[in-house]
Amino acid sequence: MPWAVVYYKREDGSIPVEEFLGDCPVKVEAKMQAVLSAVADAPPPSFSGGGMWEAMHGDMTGYYEVRVNGPKREQFRLFCLLERDPPGLGEPLIAVITGMRKAFMTKFGKADYDAVRVLGDEYKATSPRRIAT
Amino acid sequence: MLVYENDEVNKLAADTTYRERRLIERMRDPEFKAEYLRAQSSIAQVDAVMRSLDNLREAAGISKAQLARQIDKNPASVRRLFTSEVNPELKTIAAMAYALDAELVVQPRKSRRRMRRRARTPRGKRAAMA
Numbered sequence: 001m002p003w004a005v006v007y008y009k010r011e012d013g014s015i016p017v018e019e020f021l022g023d024c025p026v027k028v029e030a031k032m033q034a035v036l037s038a039v040a041d042a043p044p045p046s047f048s049g050g051g052m053w054e055a056m057h058g059d060m061t062g063y064y065e066v067r068v069n070g071p072k073r074e075q076f077r078l079f080c081l082l083e084r085d086p087p088g089l090g091e092p093l094i095a096v097i098t099g100m101r102k103a104f105m106t107k108f109g110k111a112d113y114d115a116v117r118v119l120g121d122e123y124k125a126t127s128p129r130r131i132a133t
Numbered sequence: 134m135l136v137y138e139n140d141e142v143n144k145l146a147a148d149t150t151y152r153e154r155r156l157i158e159r160m161r162d163p164e165f166k167a168e169y170l171r172a173q174s175s176i177a178q179v180d181a182v183m184r185s186l187d188n189l190r191e192a193a194g195i196s197k198a199q200l201a202r203q204i205d206k207n208p209a210s211v212r213r214l215f216t217s218e219v220n221p222e223l224k225t226i227a228a229m230a231y232a233l234d235a236e237l238v239v240q241p242r243k244s245r246r247r248m249r250r251r252a253r254t255p256r257g258k259r260a261a262m263a
Contacts, residue, residue: 005152018155027168033156034172038180044216047183050176051220055213067220096152132151 003043003082003092005036006131008123015132016119017078020099028070032078032099035066040094044082060113063097063120073104079116081123088128095131097123182226182237187215189233204228 007017021029035052042048049066056063056079066078078099084092097120102108123129160166190200197215198208206225213219230237241249 004150007152026162026164029159030165030168031172033159034169034176036152037156037173038176042180046180047187047215048180050172050179052176054219055216 001092003040003094004089005040005094005096006129008095008097008119009130009132010119010122011130016098017096018132020078020101024076024099024101025070028068028076031068032066032076035068036078036080036094036096039064043092043094059110059117063116064094069104070101074101075104076101077108079120081120083129086129089131093129093131095123095129179221183215183221186226186229186233186235189235190229193233195233200229200232203232 007015009015021032024032031052035049038050039048039053052067054065054067056065060079062081064080064082066080068076070076076099079097081095081097082093083095086093086095098116100108100112100116160169190197195203197212201208201211204211204225206228210219211229214221214225227237
């Protein structure tokens with residue numbers, strides 16, 4: 001059964017991933033959407049996403065990321081949570097929380113990941129889940 | 134856990150298609166659409182290769198750990214490969230294919246083969262064939 005792809009919406013109505021995607025090069029955005037569609041059609045534990053979908057580890061365990069390279073040696077990431085039985089929604093979801101970009105051969109800092117987790121924690125603290133509709 | 138009460142509860146349950154609607158809108162941009170379709174094809178091929186290898190492994194009755202040992206890899210890393218937790222390297226894919234008595238083949242798409250055949254066929258003969 002395909003999973004739904006949803007965007008997390010903050011209490012103020014903003015949709016972090018939409019803002020992020022709006023700033024991405026068109027080709028990067030398209031590629032990221034194609035990865036999301038593939039994973040939604042064949043969610044874990046199937047192999048899916050063409051190698052551009054990976055589980056995260058360490059402090060980010062529980063998150064999955066879409067990893068796409070862009071022009072000018074820039075790298076783009078979407079951070080997602082998977083929920084088999086999300087409260088109040090009744091179908092399995094890929095919740096896209098937010099995205100970040102960085103230069104090739106650099107790393108996101110702890111503060112960057114902390115910011116992602118803040119949004120993810122906000123999402124997980126709502127019942128039913130607050131998503132863009 | 135924060136529980137918010139509002140009239141949107143039922144709507145939320147039913148409406149998870151916001152992203153789909155946005156995707157349909159974005160597909161109106163030819164550049165977006167072309168790249169989306171290109172990426173979709175590429176992803177489908179990589180996924181198909183990995184799933185085929187996993188099917189071959191299962192058909193051969195070989196566990197992921199056994200396959201890992203055959204290609205000198207850590208069992209956990211092979212398990213992660215098949216569950217899409219890490220990006221597979223081509224040389225690992227080739228090694229797994231060899232261990233499973235299979236091989237990777239790259240071939241022209243059917244549409245390209247048709248075009249090439251058409252280009253080689255003289256016009257008169259094409260008309261006779263039609």
